[in-house]
Amino acid sequence: MKADNLHVSVNCVVIGFDGTQLCVLLVKGEGKQGEYKMLPASLISEDDDLDEAAKRILKETTGLGAIRLLQFRAYGFKDIVNSCDDVRDLMRKHQIDPEQTSSVLTISYWRTVEINKHMKDGILGTQAEWVPITEMGKLLCNQERIVQDAIECIRFYSQKIPSLVFDMLPKEFTISSLRKLYCLLFDRDYDVRNFYKKMLQMDYILPLEKKQVGVSHRAARYFRFVSGSKRVRKE
Amino acid sequence: MKADNLHVSVNCVVIGFDGTQLCVLLVKGEGKQGEYKMLPASLISEDDDLDEAAKRILKETTGLGAIRLLQFRAYGFKDIVNSCDDVRDLMRKHQIDPEQTSSVLTISYWRTVEINKHMKDGILGTQAEWVPITEMGKLLCNQERIVQDAIECIRFYSQKIPSLVFDMLPKEFTISSLRKLYCLLFDRDYDVRNFYKKMLQMDYILPLEKKQVGVSHRAARYFRFVSGSKRVRKE
Known part of the structure; x- marks a missing residue:
């Protein structure tokens, strides 16, 4: 038994x-x-x-x-x-x-x-x-x-491994959708302008030429997450 | 069985x-x-x-x-x-x-x-x-x-919860012993002057009036770790 x-x-x-x-x-x-x-x-x-x-x-x-x-x-x-x-x-x-x-x-x-x-x-x-x-x-x-x-x-x-957040987003994303995800994950409201400014300073976020198409509001730029080894330090 | x-x-x-x-x-x-x-x-x-x-x-x-x-x-x-x-x-x-x-x-x-x-x-x-x-x-x-x-x-x-390092030290410690501990824990050699400068900027490290006594070298100052709720932002 x-x-x-x-x-x-x-x-x-x-x-x-x-x-x-x-x-x-x-x-x-x-x-x-x-x-x-x-x-x-x-x-x-x-x-x-x-x-x-x-x-x-x-x-x-x-x-x-x-x-x-x-x-x-x-x-x-x-x-x-x-x-x-x-x-x-x-x-x-x-x-x-x-x-x-x-x-x-x-x-x-x-x-x-x-x-x-x-x-x-x-x-x-x-x-x-x-x-x-x-x-x-x-x-x-x-x-x-x-x-x-x-x-x-x-x-x-x-907070130490930012890729864990970006793994939840498509390869190309707007800062607005990134902000939404941060607000949900950390259960707080990030100020739109401050969040945008802060994210642009991060060396792992790369702005693309590509913008949204067919939207009624002002077309937002797309961004891409760059993993550690491929980063170029921002001036 | x-x-x-x-x-x-x-x-x-x-x-x-x-x-x-x-x-x-x-x-x-x-x-x-x-x-x-x-x-x-x-x-x-x-x-x-x-x-x-x-x-x-x-x-x-x-x-x-x-x-x-x-x-x-x-x-x-x-x-x-x-x-x-x-x-x-x-x-x-x-x-x-x-x-x-x-x-x-x-x-x-x-x-x-x-x-x-x-x-x-x-x-x-x-x-x-x-x-x-x-x-x-x-x-x-x-x-x-x-x-x-x-x-x-x-x-x-x-790196997120510094108290975990300070839990290994006596209540009053010198920056020199803190540096030794950091060198061992992170397996790297921290430059003495830079380490001292960096640690003095941390709002969780409080300098005391007390200094070492009975040492042959220049007596070092003692410091104390201050947990989150008791911290006063340094100017």
């Missing part, structure tokens, strides 16, 4: 920006209380490598491949198995007896991505969907707490 | 500065190949809360209490049980059959502390000792890799 009392799962918080809102990639499921939403996640086996397992699980549940996930935290869920019917059902699907399981430890991974890029080759035809963070509500196993921690993590890291 | 194949452990990387070198707190053990050193660590049970377990294990193995540990990474060790006799012996001590265990997952915690402060009420009378990082050599389960990752982690965080 096999009687593991502790199981380990991996989950992935993939965050994107749809031009209006910050979104998180969630997977739909059907439980006893109706439909629920959860992070792309799965139990892992003793032969799994953690980082590889995270990549595989994201691919299997959402279709998204080739994303370099970053680990950010382990959570212990002591009472999760007893507290939730849907979790017990999910365990049975994995041939695990919930009666013999008292604890699940989950290792969280995160990454920022550009939504449009990952709609085409990604989530279509899977149970996954992009959900605005303000509308995600309660997730299975209280995972909404993990999403909030991931946002904190992105805030912290993006 | 109980046949858990996967076990979870917690380990703590506590880093300090002895005035000359960066040190890590290690625990001695006696194995088949003689004495070994390892991080304060232990397997945890299914009823443990991760953060609480880390605190408890640090206290039990080193005597150090009241330290707010920060989690930084989970590691999977697929082949660790088969590859090391000493690990198998440690498992038997925990009433775990190594023949039935193929994998150990370990969650790492870290913190910077002032060594002197934690010598008095701490590690005396335990199997723990402060070891200079340059002299730690190979640790049980290749944990030296975890120590290196923790140093990277301290480097990254301390």
Whole structure:
């Protein structure tokens, strides 16, 4: 008889920006209380490598491949198995007896991505969907707490690694859409003129000749993010 | 028969500065190949809360209490049980059959502390000792890799949270000892004059009236770290 009392799962918080809102990639499921939403996640086996397992699980549940996930935290869920019917059902699907399981430890991974890029080759035809963070509500196993921690993590890291913010934008973007993203991510209102001035000073933001076309307001210039090695110091 | 194949452990990387070198707190053990050193660590049970377990294990193995540990990474060790006799012996001590265990997952915690402060009420009378990082050599389960990752982690965080560096110094310190610590932590040589100038500009470093006494060279001034809420902007 096999009687593991502790199981380990991996989950992935993939965050994107749809031009209006910050979104998180969630997977739909059907439980006893109706439909629920959860992070792309799965139990892992003793032969799994953690980082590889995270990549595989994201691919299997959402279709998204080739994303370099970053680990950010382990959570212990002591009472999760007893507290939730849907979790017990999910365990049975994995041939695990919930009666013999008292604890699940989950290792969280995160990454920022550009939504449009990952709609085409990604989530279509899977149970996954992009959900605005303000509308995600309660997730299975209280995972909404993990999403909030991931946002904190992105805030912290993006001040040192700005590419994490630009990974959410198309290659060519306006300062106005960059400002919108900053306002959402840091939950504050950046003054339009000051933000514009500050961003133009950054050596990782390159102005292009290209401007918006077919807009009713004054056409805005496009910009591009330049990664560290290709930067030229601005005078 | 109980046949858990996967076990979870917690380990703590506590880093300090002895005035000359960066040190890590290690625990001695006696194995088949003689004495070994390892991080304060232990397997945890299914009823443990991760953060609480880390605190408890640090206290039990080193005597150090009241330290707010920060989690930084989970590691999977697929082949660790088969590859090391000493690990198998440690498992038997925990009433775990190594023949039935193929994998150990370990969650790492870290913190910077002032060594002197934690010598008095701490590690005396335990199997723990402060070891200079340059002299730690190979640790049980290749944990030296975890120590290196923790140093990277301290480097990254301390640029945003300077108190993590000052936690390693006494309350009153000279700029010269602060420079020594920076040189060790960031593995580079800071120019004496530039470093002094730069540090005096920081609003979190407060010069004191007090100077060194009984030194053969020119007595250096003492400084104090001022945490965020108590800072007065320098003109």
